[in-house]
Amino acid sequence: MAKVLVSDSIDPVGVEILSQVAQVDVKTGLSAEEIIQIIPEYDALMLRSSTRVTKEIVEAGSKLQIIGRAGVGVDNIDVPAATRQGIIVVNSPEGNTIAAAEHALAMMLSLSRHIPDANQSVKANKWERNRFIGTEVYKKNLGVVGLGKIGSHVAAVARSLGMKILAYDPFISKERADQLGCTLVDLELLFAESDFITLHVPKTAETQHLIGRETIAKMKPTVRIINCSRGGIIDELALIEALESGRIAGAALDVFEQEPLGESRLRELSNVILTPHLGASTTEAQVNVAIDVAEQIRDVLLGLPARSAVNIPGLTPDVMEKLRPYLQLAETMGNLVSQLAGGRCDSLNVRLQGELATKDSQPLVIAAIKGLLSQALRERVNYVNAAIEAKERGIRVIETRDASTRDYSGSIHLEANGSMGTHSVTGALLSTGEIRITDLDEFPINVPPSNHMLFTLHQDMPGIIGKIGALLGSFNVNIASMQVGRKIIRGDAVMALSLDDPLPEGLLSEITKVPGIRDAYTVKL
Numbered sequence: 001m002a003k004v005l006v007s008d009s010i011d012p013v014g015v016e017i018l019s020q021v022a023q024v025d026v027k028t029g030l031s032a033e034e035i036i037q038i039i040p041e042y043d044a045l046m047l048r049s050s051t052r053v054t055k056e057i058v059e060a061g062s063k064l065q066i067i068g069r070a071g072v073g074v075d076n077i078d079v080p081a082a083t084r085q086g087i088i089v090v091n092s093p094e095g096n097t098i099a100a101a102e103h104a105l106a107m108m109l110s111l112s113r114h115i116p117d118a119n120q121s122v123k124a125n126k127w128e129r130n131r132f133i134g135t136e137v138y139k140k141n142l143g144v145v146g147l148g149k150i151g152s153h154v155a156a157v158a159r160s161l162g163m164k165i166l167a168y169d170p171f172i173s174k175e176r177a178d179q180l181g182c183t184l185v186d187l188e189l190l191f192a193e194s195d196f197i198t199l200h201v202p203k204t205a206e207t208q209h210l211i212g213r214e215t216i217a218k219m220k221p222t223v224r225i226i227n228c229s230r231g232g233i234i235d236e237l238a239l240i241e242a243l244e245s246g247r248i249a250g251a252a253l254d255v256f257e258q259e260p261l262g263e264s265r266l267r268e269l270s271n272v273i274l275t276p277h278l279g280a281s282t283t284e285a286q287v288n289v290a291i292d293v294a295e296q297i298r299d300v301l302l303g304l305p306a307r308s309a310v311n312i313p314g315l316t317p318d319v320m321e322k323l324r325p326y327l328q329l330a331e332t333m334g335n336l337v338s339q340l341a342g343g344r345c346d347s348l349n350v351r352l353q354g355e356l357a358t359k360d361s362q363p364l365v366i367a368a369i370k371g372l373l374s375q376a377l378r379e380r381v382n383y384v385n386a387a388i389e390a391k392e393r394g395i396r397v398i399e400t401r402d403a404s405t406r407d408y409s410g411s412i413h414l415e416a417n418g419s420m421g422t423h424s425v426t427g428a429l430l431s432t433g434e435i436r437i438t439d440l441d442e443f444p445i446n447v448p449p450s451n452h453m454l455f456t457l458h459q460d461m462p463g464i465i466g467k468i469g470a471l472l473g474s475f476n477v478n479i480a481s482m483q484v485g486r487k488i489i490r491g492d493a494v495m496a497l498s499l500d501d502p503l504p505e506g507l508l509s510e511i512t513k514v515p516g517i518r519d520a521y522t523v524k525l
C-alpha cells in the first residue's frame, strides 16, 4: 500500500480521502533532518506553509510521486528540484481565496478603526473614546497589488464599501480590470495615490522587497499597508523604520520574512496589527483545500492526472478527454524516432497536424519528448521532467502546428537528428483508437506499432521482399505484418515489418548485406 506523509495540520477530511488508497501518517512539527530520515518510505507528501520542502528533502524522497500543498503558495517547496526528479507538485488554487481576501479586508477595517488596540484597552478596564478616532474607508483609494483571485475579491468587496480601486498587475488586461471596476495604474501612481495598499502577489524574484525604503518614500504619510500575501514582499526593516518615524500611518501583517516571527521591533509598534499567518485559517477554507489536494494525491497514486499541478501543463477535463488517446500515440512515435535516429539526439521537431494543431495540445509535445527519452531514461522520465531533461541534454525541441489534414483527423509528425542521422515518422489514430505509423522518412506506410519491428530502406526491385522474408524465416522469426512504401516505381522504398519474435543477434547485419538494402533498423516498442 502507498504511504503518505502529512507534515502540517490539515482538516481530517483530507486524511479520510487519502486513507482510501494509502497509509497516512500525520507527523507535524518535524525538523528538516527528521523529514529527510523518513521521506524515503513515502510515495506522497502533503503540507501547508509550515513545512519547508528543500532540495535535500526532495532528493531524499526517492519514492515520492507527488507533493501536495494544501493552499496556494508553493514558495516553501523547491519546485525546480521536484520537477527535475519527476515529482508532481499540486496546490489548491481557489480553496482559500475567500478566506484570504476576507482576512485582508478585516485587517484593513481593523487598522482604520484601531479595533485590536481598542479591544485591549477595554479589557484593561479603560474607556478611551478619544484615543481611538478612526478613519473611514469610504471614498478612499485602495491600491491592490496583484489582481488575481484574492486581489479581485478584495477589490469587489472594497468597491461595495465605496472605495476607489487602483490596481497594479502587469499580467491583467485593461478589459479584465474594467470588468472588476478597477483602474489599472502603474506602481508609481498606485504608491502615490493610495490611502490603503494591499498586497496579493506571489513571492517571486520580481516581488521580493517590492515595498522597501525607496517605494515607501513615494507613499502618502497617511497610507496604511496590508500584507496577507507573503513575507519578504515587504522589506520588514524598511517598514519598521517608516512606522517608527511616522513616515506612514500603519500596517497590518499576516505574513513575515521569518515564520514564526522571531524577535522583532514590530511587536512594540502601536500602529501595527500582526496575525500569525491566518489568511487561510477558516473552517471552510481548510475543508476546501484539504479535499482539493487530498483528492489530487489520491488520483495520482491511482495513476490518474492531477487537476492543479503547478509543474505540468494544466488541462481541463474536456481537453484531457480529447488528448488522452493521442498521448500514447505521441509517446510511441517519440520512442520510435529515437531508435531510428540513434542515441544522442540534438533536435526534435514536433509537428501537430489537423485537429491537434491547437494551443491546448502542448502535452502531446511533452509526451513525444517523454517517448524520445524513454530509451535513455526508462521509468525515470515522466510528464513532469521530460522537458527539463531534454533541455539539460541539449535537445532542441521545435514545435509547429499545421491545421491541414490528409487522411486522418489528427496526426503527429516527429523528426529527430541523432547519431544515426535524421529520421522522421508520422503516426495517427484509427477511429477505433488503434495507432498506425503512417509515414517513415517521408515514405507512406500503414502499420501498427508492435513490440519488435524491422524497418529497411531499400531499392524498389523484384525479389527483395522475398529475400528478407526468407532470411527471417531461416532464423525462425515470424512476421506478423509487413508493408512497403515507395514514392516512385523502382526508386527508393521502405519496408516495415512487425515481428512476433525479437531479431536474433547477427541477423540485422545479414539483412544489410542483401543486395539493394541500403539500411536496416530494429526497433522495440
Ligand SMILES: NC(=O)C1=CN([C@@H]2O[C@H](COP(=O)(O)OP(=O)(O)OC[C@H]3O[C@@H](n4cnc5c(N)ncnc54)[C@H](O)[C@@H]3O)[C@@H](O)[C@H]2O)C=CC1
Residues within 6 Å of the ligand: 071, 072, 073, 074, 093, 096, 097, 100, 145, 146, 147, 148, 149, 150, 151, 168, 169, 170, 171, 172, 200, 201, 202, 203, 204, 206, 207, 228, 229, 230, 254, 255, 277, 278, 279, 280, 281
Ligand atoms: N496569508 C495567507 O494565509 C494566504 C496567502 N496567500 C498568498 O496570496 C497571494 C495571492 O494569491 P492568489 O490571489 O490566490 O494568486 P493568483 O495567482 O490568483 O494572483 C496573483 C496575481 O499576482 C499577479 N502578479 C504576479 N507577479 C506580479 C508582479 N510582479 N506585480 C504585480 N502583480 C503580479 C499575477 O498576475 C496574478 O494576477 C499568493 O502569494 C498566495 O501565496 C494565499 C492564500 C492564503
Ligand SMILES: O=C(O)C(=O)COP(=O)(O)O
Residues within 6 Å of the ligand: 048, 049, 050, 070, 071, 072, 073, 074, 096, 277, 278, 279, 280, 281
Ligand atoms: O495558501 C497559502 O498560500 C497560504 O499562505 C496559506 O498558508 P497555510 O496553509 O495556512 O499555512
